[in-house]
Amino acid sequence: MNTRDASLTLFRGGVLGRLSDLFYRRPAILLALLLGPPLLWIGVVYVGSLLALLVQSFYSIDEFSGRIVREFTFKTYLELLRPSNLDIVLRTVLMAATVTVASAMIAFPIAYYAARYARGWVKGLFFIAVMLPLWSSYLVRVYAWKLILANEGVLNWGVSKVGLSPLVEALLSLPVIGGPSLTFSYIGTFLVFLYLWLPFMILPIQAALERVPVSMLDASGDLGARPGQTFRKIIFPLALPGIVAGSIFTFSLTLGDYIAPQIVGSSRLFIGQAVYVHQGTAGNLPMAAAFSMVPIVVMAIYLWIAKRMGAFNAL
Amino acid sequence: MQQKTVFISMPETTRQVSPSREASSPVAVSLAGVSRHFDAVKAVDKVDLTVHEGEFFGMLGPSGSGKTTCLRLVAGFEQPTAGNIIIFGERVDGVPPYRRSVNTVFQDYALFPHMNVVDNVAYGLMIRGVGKKERRRQAEEMLELVRLSEFVHREPGQLSGGQRQRVALARALINRPKVLLLDEPLGALDLKLREQMQVELKSLQRELGITFVFVTHDQGEALSMSDRVAVFNEGRVVQVGSPVDIYERPETRFVADFVGSSNILEPAFCERIGAPSGLWSLRPEKIRLVPEGLTDEADTITVTGEVRHVQYQGATRRCVLAVKGAELALAVPAVGVEPVVGRMAHARWHLDDMHGMKHV
Structure with a gap:
């Protein structure tokens, strides 16, 4: 028989035992150990490089020598405000906004179904179906869309079979958003973005709706609200934080993407492409940095407005 | 059928209903051969019930006995798989909850978290298009009735369980329902508060003259509040009667055992x-x-x-x-x-x- 049996406490020896005792007595030490490395990583690599970017954007390029002048100036930002550059900003923001609104509209019914009705294996299937596209390469998916949308592609083939070709032709003949084919139009770019970012909209909305108890919807109906009124007064306000969270994803991902619009779309640039061109072939790092600041500023304004409008009140 | 009349003050409409008159009063809710089967599960099975106008009617039973499903059938959240439900002479099959002159106090209260107390109470009036000033006034009156006047501008999250229950009550009563349904109304409250609310609910019901139908698994609550009690077991009504009947003269082994001990x-x-x-x-x-x-x-x-x-x-x-x-x-x-x-x-x-x- 072990003499320790008489002891009140179970004894755990060794360094690990003493360490866990220490963490029990001083939880702050454990917290510091857990949080330290990731905070250091975020602080240095993430915030640090962001600040470096900000600083870069206040440098300028010497147009003759092509060298970067490391002096504080607003010259680069003034250049950003040129019509040709503002066009790029406006085009990108409009595209991001359209993609966001459209994906919210498509995502909502799917998320609602998943949160309210799907149970058991159906719910598992939902999660797999939503995330399956993310398992394959981004490039493969975008190139696949190029083929789908091409004039000889499967979409046009299907549309012609059901006799809706005139509709597509009418769409493509529209000014600005039209083009020679879906592959070379803003419509095509829009469809690709919509497809790419849809999962990022569905999941937060589903999570938000999951927290709305059924009894709340019952209560609304019980008090006389028709389904449409219940949607406007109860479901939508309560899902709004999820919609805003999803829109942060779709909005910022569209603002920053530079590959999809290059493969599918007209030849006009988006912010991401502009950054890519300026930092690469043009070697204009300050201009690239200034362009990079645009999505950050736009997102900040967007979140500020969302907060002002009470989007986070239901959190 | 939606009630369009907007009442101005409660006292005008108050009336006393003595329990002895109820047997002869008109029928408020009647269930005839009502079943609700979920595939093989017979949640409610061939239930016949009659609730008279102005009655405080208790539905008592262990969990899973079908009493809550029965309440949800009357409210319209569930549809019967067989049988008829008649509310004040009108068959309500296929009538959605928002067109029934019945309101519900939910077990979890189901207060809307993005609205403050007064907006929660005024919700039913807002839906019916009553102007902001008028509905606020009525909501404040209702809150006074449930003695919550000082909490008008609070958020539901800042209230205690008992206060939330009163808000839910006020919210359900503001539409002037013909029948008020209460699903385990006192289940989440502690003992002292429960006893106090029993008395308050009872006097509120007497004051308003509205038919109250409530669900409980607590036999003490059912006996002390109800004019009549229906005892449920396994989806069926096993006995209906006054609390004295149920307690003193149980008809079956189940009732004898479940209501009090025997x-x-x-x-x-x-x-x-x-x-x-x-x-x-x-x-x-x-x-x-x-x-x-x-x-x-x-x-x-x-x-x-x-x-x-x-x-x-x-x-x-x-x-x-x-x-x-x-x-x-x-x-x-x-x-x-x-x-x-x-x-x-x-x-x-x-x-x-x-x-x-x-x-x-």
Whole structure:
């Protein structure tokens, strides 16, 4: 028989035992150990490089020598405000906004179904179906869309079979958003973005709706609200934080993407492409940095407005 | 059918309904052969019920007995798979909840978290298009009725359980329903608050004259609040009657056992102790302990047995006596013969206190 049996406490020896005792007595030490490395990583690599970017954007390029002048100036930002550059900003923001609104509209019914009705294996299937596209390469998916949308592609083939070709032709003949084919139009770019970012909209909305108890919807109906009124007064306000969270994803991902619009779309640039061109072939790092600041500023304004409008009140 | 009239003040519409009048009052809600089956599960099975206008009607049963599903059928959240539900003369099959003049107080209260208290209460009026000023005024009046005036601008999250319950009550009453449904209204409250709310609900119902139908698994609550009680078991109504009926004259073994506790005297046991043959229910508080050698009284049964357990319960002691192959439960008052575990004791009850039941 072990003499320790008489002891009140179970004894755990060794360094690990003493360490866990220490963490029990001083939880702050454990917290510091857990949080330290990731905070250091975020602080240095993430915030640090962001600040470096900000600083870069206040440098300028010497147009003759092509060298970067490391002096504080607003010259680069003034250049950003040129019509040709503002066009790029406006085009990108409009595209991001359209993609966001459209994906919210498509995502909502799917998320609602998943949160309210799907149970058991159906719910598992939902999660797999939503995330399956993310398992394959981004490039493969975008190139696949190029083929789908091409004039000889499967979409046009299907549309012609059901006799809706005139509709597509009418769409493509529209000014600005039209083009020679879906592959070379803003419509095509829009469809690709919509497809790419849809999962990022569905999941937060589903999570938000999951927290709305059924009894709340019952209560609304019980008090006389028709389904449409219940949607406007109860479901939508309560899902709004999820919609805003999803829109942060779709909005910022569209603002920053530079590959999809290059493969599918007209030849006009988006912010991401502009950054890519300026930092690469043009070697204009300050201009690239200034362009990079645009999505950050736009997102900040967007979140500020969302907060002002009470989007986070239901959190 | 939606009620369009907007009431101005409560006192004009208040009226007294005495329980004795209810039997002859018009029918508020009636269920005829109503079933709700979820595939193989018979949540509600061939239920017939009649609730009279102005009645405080209790639906009592263990969890899963179908009482809540029954309430949801009346509210319109569920649709019956068979049978008819009639609310004030109108068949309501296929009528969605928002077109029924019935309102519900939910078990979890279901207050809207993105609205403050007054907006929650005014919700029904807002939906009906009542102007902001008018609906606020009425909501504040309602809140006064449930004694919550000072909480008008609070958020639901800042209220205690009892206060939330009052908000839910005010919200459900503002539409002037013909029938108010309450799903386990006091389930989430602590004992003291529960007792207080029982009294308040009762007086509120009397004041408004609205038919109240409530669901509970607490037999004490059902007995103390209801004018009549329906006891549910396994999707069926096993007995309907006044609280006194249900408690004093349970018709089945289940009711005798579920409503309060009861000694079930089996025929074989009756024979052994010299009681009239039959299946009887005998309430523990009807049995007295008597001193040894006490002379027999007319129309009583006296048995002798060993005291198995004694459980102190404040006002009474709960005591179990082993008598001729059966166990008798007794509620022994603080005065009189004191039971001692392991000793013999003599128990006596009057024949009138034995209530005959169906052999179910």
